[in-house]
Amino acid sequence: MSQTQQQPQFPPFQPQPPQQVARNGLGTAALILGIIGALSGIVPFLFWLAGILGVIALILGLTGRGRAKRGEATNKGVALTGVILALVSLGLAVFGAVTTFKAVDDAVDEINKSVSDAQPKDTKPSGDAKDAGKSDTGADDEKPDPDKALEAGDSVIYDDDLTVTVSNAVSYNPSEYAAGHTAGNHAYKVTVTVTNDSKEKFDSTLLTADARAGKDGVDAEQVFDEKVGTGFDGTILPGKKATVVYAFDAPADAKNLTVEVTPSFEYNATQWDLKL
Template sequence: MPPQPMFQQPRNGLGVTALVLGLVGLLFGVFPFTFWLGAILGVLALIFGIIGHGRARKGEATNKGMALAGLVLGSVALVVSIVWLIALAFAVDEFAKGIDEEIAKQEKASSAPSAPGATSEAAPEPTETVPAALKFGQTFTYEDGIKVTVSKPRVYRPDQFAAGHTKGNSAFQVTVTIVNGSKETLDVSGALVDASDAEGAQAEAIFDGSNATEMFRGNVLPGKQAKGSFAFSIPAAADGEMQVELSPTILDHEEAIWIGPTK
């Protein structure tokens, strides 16, 4: 009687590892202070997913779909982490520029000669008057001519690769328009948008492959405008109202607030 061929155990470990690392990396990647960990886990998920997928193609593993899913999730986690890295880099750069400008102004003011009979009391700096709340669709105009408008929230359907959206929550998307009515070029890369639900809890931003959230990038010339879309996940129990806060720059403009129903 001829010897029976030995059964080889499927080598599915790398596919499972890729899927777990991709999911965990995506969860870490959507938060601004843990995105670096999401990037590391995303790269590992990519590596294990590629190897696991190769094993499945050779017949050494039976979880080809799991390895492919880990590869895709790892890619999304890496992309989201890179987006956060770029956004934070721009924000830090804007903050540093603002500090340098403020120091230069103070040095110039302290070195300027005083007029005869003038007192040393400094004139109060003008403050930006921001209303308590605007309705969605209304436009707020800053003193330097910059205008910001937040559209009415519309229902959004995240795709299958969405990050930041919890099953059972409601998803809404708003469009933010910034018009540069000033005489200088406006850097909008630091214009970050926050949202909260009817109970005052902060809503999570949604990132997916269908441009749920498109953050502002680059500069806007005088007389030109920039638009960005921002999607947020809100618990169903608090989805009747939404509040959005933003300012066109981090240091030079106060935050304006828009509030209103979502339905």
């Protein structure tokens, strides 16, 4: 009786599925952008950068958390931290925008206030010009127009009670060391007086004076001659005044000299039409 030898039985070979690689990139990117956005939001005027990074980080973080829930990623905590930082970035962006816009509005208001304060509020003609503006009853018939050139001896008063007065033009002979005088032209002295009736000291070094001569308005070059033309120096305290002499070179046939004085960049310029 023969015996049949049995062959060993092996289970069929089944290939193992490839191991899935964790997709942690979105969570990591959300964390990085959230950190940068939050740091940017600390500086108010970088609110726009914090807002952009916050939005991107929020989207990436939520997507990264979704992957982690589906088992496609292993950094659920990192993605959650990115979402939290994204929300912080957005909050700081809103705060920075409000702060920045308020600061800009305040700055514009201050500039407008400074410009308004620099507008001439009135002019006070002196001498004959003052009497000419009054009727027989002593009341002013009409105030001088600050948009028109004033006459010699007239004063302009700004809203802060700073007063500027320009005298008539007086002919004089420059010395041989004078600068700005051309042979054949005539030189004229003009006295500028600043009275500070405001509540703050006035920096007189910022005052500038220019002139044009004749009917064609030719630029009259300023003459510097010893103490003539040196301009103001230092500050003028409240309740005090200061006077300096400027000189301008005009063509010999010029009949008038238009002097323009600007107390500083905070004040409007005012012109005086002086007869020669």
